[in-house]
Amino acid sequence: MPVHTGSLSRRDFLTQGTLAVGGLAVVSTLGWAYGEDAATNPNLLALLSDTHIPNAPEVIARDTNMTSNLRQVVREVTALKTRPAGVVINGDCAYLKGLSEDYANLAKCLVPLQEAGLPLHLTMGNHDHRGHLFAELQAQRPKQPVLESKHVTILETPHANWFLLDSLTETDVVTGEIGAEQRDWLAKAIAARPDKPALVMAHHTPQFEPPAEGQAWGGIKDTAEFLELLTSFKQVKAFLFGHSHNWSVTKRDKLQLINLPPVAYVFAAGKPNGWVLAETRADGLSLELRTIDPAHKQSGEKFDLVWG
Ligand SMILES: [Zn+2]
DSSP: OOOSOOOOOSSEEEEEEEEETTSOEEEEEEEOOOSSSTTEEEEEEEEEOOOOBOSSTTOEETTEEHHHHHHHHHHHHHTOSSEEEEEEEESOOBSSSOOHHHHHHHHHHHHHHHHTTOOEEEEOOTTOOHHHHHHHSGGGSOSSOOSSEEEEEEEEOSSOEEEEOOOBOSTTOOOBOOOHHHHHHHHHHHHTOTTSOEEEEOSSOBOOSOOOTTOOOOSBTTHHHHHHHHHTOTTEEEEEEOSSOOOEEEEETTEEEEEOOOSSOOSSTTOOOEEEEEEEETTEEEEEEEESSTTSTTTTOEEEEEOO
16 A cells, blocks of 8 residues: 655755665656645654554553554654655554554554655664565655665755664564765765765664673664764754654754654653654754653754754
């Protein structure tokens, strides 16, 4: 079921492609209209992460019905008075093993976004499976042939360029990795866009220290190389990620680190789940937390980040 809208633009807004491992990036262009509709804010994106959609709507984990949560979020996004330019789900779209049935359920949940003409992009988390995803959400499949690959997207918006990366190594293996080929591609893609802030997103958390002996990396295995790349470009302002189900906005030197909340369950009682409405400005990024529980103490929490 296609969920990517193909709304037919006069200019290129979204570039999506597949990065062939060991080769050059293959980048295709999808049309994405903005500015054609006065009610759409081209600087506004709905950021979702860790939806963990299972094979059937009634499945519950950690006292949470993940399908209900996503349906609620989709209702909220489509009810926004100002239309966002798109919706991103930053990985762990599927529950645990990236089953075809998970993506079939996900596709059904996302139909209202398609009906509303909202472009969607999914990134790959450790519980995702590229082949099963592309089979069930065919509009997500890049137009170029897919070999062994990473799934990457560039969103070019008026105030910033977003680089959506693929940190999946193997389905249902916790460790994430950007990898040398994707880092090389990213360096070129960022260097080619020097005139606007670059906001980089991948599913996995950065992991600054190696794991204890005998333990697996739970975050991005090549965090050191990846961070070195990001900080080598002055236009890179923020890294956004999910995976740890732990909403937070912090800073490491000049780089903003934004940990998106899960749409699905939280790992620690009292943490918020929900989604984030993000609006880029000429000088920064405004974030607003929308919680699943409207009575959560952090409901509506806002951050107005200013680029240094
Ligand atoms: Zn994850």
